[in-house]
Amino acid sequence: MAEHQDHADDHGQSYYVKIWAVLLVLLILSILGPIVAPHIAFGFLEAWMITLMAAFGIALVKAYLVAANFMHLNVEKKYISYLLVAMLMLMLLFFAGTAPDVMEHKGQNWENVAAQAEVERALAADGEAAHGDHGGAHDDPAH
């Protein structure tokens, strides 16, 4: 009986270690994504798309693995999953409601002059820094 219990314990622990190993492999892939992206980009699949897929696709998989296996959502009552999905939907609603006014700086009857000016000023400063490159990567963080 005790032997059976020990065996069950070992199996449980090794299962968690395997999940952890998978998470580490995914972490390595997410770091390698932006490095290899320019080399494997082809056709419509551009480097920035590969970087974003590597970054956020892998993050979603990692979060699922932790939630399902470490937080035991896979065996938890459905009530908890419904609660989590409801909150995530709320966040989506928040994003959909506010994002258009933040991501764009002008619309049909409005204009965010300050944001536009800041984007133009910062991009111009970047351009100047690139042309008059004096080797200072950390010259002026505000610009």
Next chain:
Amino acid sequence: MSTTRPIATTRSATGIPTGKLAVWWVIVSEIVIFGGLLASYVMHRIGHPEWAEYASHTNTWFGGANTFVLLTSSLFAVLAHHAAEHGDGKKAAKWLLGTCAGGLTFLCIKAVEWTGEIQHGYTITANGFWHFYYTAAGLHALHVIAGCIIMLIIARQAWKGEELHRVELIGIYWHFVDIVWIFLFPLLYIAK
């Protein structure tokens, strides 16, 4: 020793122990806090193409090292839960201390990282990107500190064989803190 417990710890309308249900409600509240912050960051990032240059100064290796540390500490937390489920309070306490050590390592790495960035002039007032960077990572670090403190209290109880069900509760919270970092890592360190 009294066997009477407060009604809140024994009743369960959902079939989920009240303590665990409370932790899940804390987590869904935290989703709104972190979700709101990260959603705001994403929409500003899209609206400000110049942030790509600012983001290029974050150090992916520090972020990656901290992700490794938190994932490992999450493994320790679930192993503590596993030990507690089998009634081994001392083993659970040891794993919790390991988890806590992971949290402290995370904070040390963050301190070194932030020191370098601040010395280079990337302070919280430098621009919008660094506002979000320090606010999001700082709020997350506060949760790491809170988790470590609670974990030490629960580890002490578990060592004495008391309230072993709490090991699972702090574990759920810790995994959530880990998941928040899983999303902060690509947002602040990878998407440049």
